[in-house]
Amino acid sequence: MLNFKLNFIPHFIVSLKKTFTLLLLFLTFTTSAQEPTTAIEKLKNKIWFSGAQDCKADKSPAFESFQYNQDTFILRQNKCHHYEAPFIYLLFGENKALLIDTGATVEQEKFSLLVKVKKIMQQRALLLKLDSADIPLLVAHSHSHSDHIAGDNQFENVTNAEVIKTNDTNALTAAFSFADWPNKNATITLGKRTISVIPTPGHQAQAITFYDHQTSLLLTGDSIYPGRLYVRNWQDYKNSIQRIATFAETHIIAGMLGAHIEMSRTPNIDYPVESTYQPNEASLVLTVNDLNKLNHSLIEIGDKPTCINLANMIIYPK
Secondary structure, eight states: OHHHHHHHHHHHHHHHHHHHHHHHHHHHHHHHHHSOOSHHHHHHHOOOOOBOSOGGGOOOOSEEEEEEETTEEEEEEOTTTOTTOOEEEEEEOSSOEEEEOOOSOOOTTTOOHHHHHHHHHHHHHHHHTOSOSOOOEEEEOSOOOHHHHGGGGGTTTOTTEEEOOSSOHHHHHHHHTOSSTTTSOEEEEOSSOEEEEEEOTTSSTTOEEEEETTTTEEEEETTSSSSEEEESSHHHHHHHHHHHHHHHTTSOOSEEEESOOOBBSSTTOBOOTTOSBOTTBOOSEEOHHHHHHHHHHHHHHTTSOOOEEOSSOEEEEO
């Protein structure tokens, strides 16, 4: 009987070790399966710096950045620096870079966007072992409101930088060679990277949406984002959202990225205007389902401008 017990112990220990190993493998697999693995999943789960209860004591940098891939960068202005906290997009091709919007602060000493862009260019050139970090830069805008164009002055006298004039539909259509504004799209070629430019007036007269064929991202500015969708021209806005929805029917849309976050993760709850502290913000990323929901709602509302809450967006006529 004693020998049986002694012989049983080693087998029991081996069995216990196997069970423990299998348990560890299961836990590892389960954990890794839950972690975001693609760039869009990581962006969906990204928790951005959303201000502070005491902005005077805040020491966070002027920008927060997210590298989507080696050629795509997303910046957000510090909410303590400006309550709008707009998002800024920087896209690289082989021959040219595109900067979409320049933020809400004029003073370069407070908001050195040019320095940040040059730093990203240098880091990217080093990583990719490029001969030079210098690349022509096109500075464009999702629209012409002040919280998206305030940093333009930093680029106006920079060699190899072209800043598209704001608040001027003729200048916009000429810069992008629109053949029939606002009915037909235009194209930007960055060198092995093509951007479709979709006219989307309604929030603002020169509003445009960018579709990046490399990442399948729609960059929608203030036309669509998780927040209050201020509509200044109702019919133009309805037409623009329909235009984006029609475009999405024939293109893969990985996600829609706007220029602000104003909604919380609690459905139908937005933050007060001019908030400098927004804990528990909604994700920046919206989907084609959100686009279709918005479009269908606008169709159902009809011709009378109406405020309606769509859980993660609010149609907000002005």
